[in-house]
Amino acid sequence: MTPLAxxxxxxxxxxxxxxxxxxxxxxxxxxxxxxxxxxxxxGSAGDxxxxxxxxxxxxEMVGLCLAQSWLDQGRPTPFTLAELGPxxxxxxxxxxxxxxxxxxMAEAARIRLVEASPALRACxxxxxxDQAPEWLDRAEDLPEAPLFLVANExxxxxxxxxxxxxxxxxxxxxxxxxxxxLMPGLGPVSRYGALDARLGDTAPCDIVETCPAxxxxxxxxxxxxxRHGGLALVIDYGGWHSLGDTLQALKAHRPVDPFAExxxxxxxxxxxxxxxxxxxxxxxxxxxxxxxxxxFLERLGITGRxxxxxxxxxxxxxxxxxAAHRRLTHPEEMGQxxxxxxxxxxxxxxPPGLDQFHDARNPHA
Numbered sequence: 001m002t003p004l005a006x007x008x009x010x011x012x013x014x015x016x017x018x019x020x021x022x023x024x025x026x027x028x029x030x031x032x033x034x035x036x037x038x039x040x041x042x043g044s045a046g047d048x049x050x051x052x053x054x055x056x057x058x059x060e061m062v063g064l065c066l067a068q069s070w071l072d073q074g075r076p077t078p079f080t081l082a083e084l085g086p087x088x089x090x091x092x093x094x095x096x097x098x099x100x101x102x103x104x105m106a107e108a109a110r111i112r113l114v115e116a117s118p119a120l121r122a123c124x125x126x127x128x129x130d131q132a133p134e135w136l137d138r139a140e141d142l143p144e145a146p147l148f149l150v151a152n153e154x155x156x157x158x159x160x161x162x163x164x165x166x167x168x169x170x171x172x173x174x175x176x177x178x179x180x181x182l183m184p185g186l187g188p189v190s191r192y193g194a195l196d197a198r199l200g201d202t203a204p205c206d207i208v209e210t211c212p213a214x215x216x217x218x219x220x221x222x223x224x225x226x227r228h229g230g231l232a233l234v235i236d237y238g239g240w241h242s243l244g245d246t247l248q249a250l251k252a253h254r255p256v257d258p259f260a261e262x263x264x265x266x267x268x269x270x271x272x273x274x275x276x277x278x279x280x281x282x283x284x285x286x287x288x289x290x291x292x293x294x295x296f297l298e299r300l301g302i303t304g305r306x307x308x309x310x311x312x313x314x315x316x317x318x319x320x321x322x323a324a325h326r327r328l329t330h331p332e333e334m335g336q337x338x339x340x341x342x343x344x345x346x347x348x349x350x351p352p353g354l355d356q357f358h359d360a361r362n363p364h365a
Contacts, residue, residue: 001181004033004263009177017174017185020247021212024159024267029116033263036117036157049253050153051235051293051334052091055324057309059094061300062233065352066095066148067102069231072349076146076229077108084114084139084217085154089127095150096131109148114139139217147230149221155276156236156268158213162245163195165206170195173207175259182259202243209242209269218279222343226284231351233342237334238271240290246270273341277357280343288342288354294335297328299353 001009008026012018028035051058070079081099083092092111099105111133115121121135136142142149162173169189176185198208221232238246249258251265258267273290280287306325313321329335342351350356 002033002261002263004030005182005261007033008175008182008262012175012177012182017176017187019161020173020175020184021159021161023175023182023262024247024269027262027265027267028157028159030263035263035266036120038119038263050087050091051328051338052087052094052152054327055306055321056094056097057302057305057325058297058328059091060098060305061297061302061353062091062150062152062235063095063098064300065233066150066231067099067105068352069344069349070099070105070148071102073146073229073231073345075104075108077104078110079108079146079148079230080112080143081109082112082114082142082147082149084149084151085157086113086115086124087120087153089113089124089133091150091152092124092131092133093127096128110134110143110145112136112142114142139220142220142224144224144228146228147221147224147232149230149232150235151232152235153268154236155211155214155217155234155271156238157266158211158217160209160211160247160269162247163192163208163210165198165202165204165208167204170208182262184259201241206243207245209244209246209272211269211272211275214272214275215279218276218343219283222280222283222285225343225345229345229348231342231344232280232285233340233351234271234273234276235293235296235338235340236271237338238273239339240272240274242270242272242275271339273339276341283343284346285343286346286348287357288340288344288351289357290339290341291354292331292336293338293340294329294331296340296353297335302329 029037086092111131113133114136163170166189169191171186171189174185174187175182246269247258249256249265249267256265277287310321327333342354
């Protein structure tokens with residue numbers, strides 16, 4: 001057993017099973033043995049690769065989206081340029097490079113990074129040594145000012161709860177202890193008022209996931225934007241209207257059992273973009289439709305930018321560049337699995353690359 005598995009086993013033996021959310025929180029952020037608290041997990045030497053690490057053009061396109069919205073909203077100065085879960089700082093570095101082409105924008109930006117991991121903060125400090133960022137522990141600590149924010153693969157790492165539909169209610173999935181180690185199980189059948197609406201579109205044995213932290217974080221961001229202006233752009237993998245077990249673990253770029261090596265593998269779950277849209281709207285913002293990442297990037301001009309960069313490349317470098325473009329945009333790779341959604345002030349122009357949202361029951365309206 002891993003050191004964290006031993007800690008969890010003792011806790012479960014003493015106090016009983018823990019929820020999936022409690023298990024995820026410890027696996028990812030335990031101060032001594034948590035996955036993010038103890039390592040840099042990104043890149044070929046880590047366990048997974050995010051879009052900013054695949055190609056600089058991803059961050060450049062995101063920067064263009066933020067820049068156009070900043071221009072459309074009257075160039076507010078100063079403003080907060082923020083990222084939730086900034087990884088190595090690569091995305092923010094690429095955004096900063098892109099916005100330098102917009103007169104006055106880089107000078108007006110005050111960079112804020114919401115990051116809990118000391119190991120990743122140190123990495124971000126090296127990457128962004130010329131940008132003078134300020135680190136925050138929580139989204140709630142963002143200043144009251146115009147806010148232009150990006151969250152790429154942030155919400156997928158928030159702890160989730162899982163509920164299995166039964167004939168007369170719901171059983172929450174839990175992590176229990178067996179003679180072989182940690183294993184998933186089911187709690188007693190109960191009624192959960194927040195899931196009453198799902199009784200009409202689920203059947204027995206269906207699993208519905210909720211993310212307790214998602215709505216408060218989304219509401220905090222959207223509330224700031226509703227008051228002061230700005231844009232929040234969320235890019236992540238997931239879908240609309242949660243249904244099914246999406247908890248997964250990655251180690252060395254391969255799927256592994258989420259309960260086998262707690263603290264040694266990345267745990268994530270698909271993001272329910274419906275929950276994001278509802279939270280954004282409830283806080284007073286407009287929201288966009290959920291748009292596939294490939295469509296979003298193509299509309300912003302990723303192919304033209306990739307072709308321009310390719311002119312100076314040959315051999316293996318050119319092949320890698322072409323493969324990176326495909327990986328980011330092709331429907332069979334990240335282009336369809338990952339989605340983009342944004343919130344912005346009511347009455348402000350629609351952010352570029354995204355579609356107008358019309359009907360909460362239809363993500364493509």
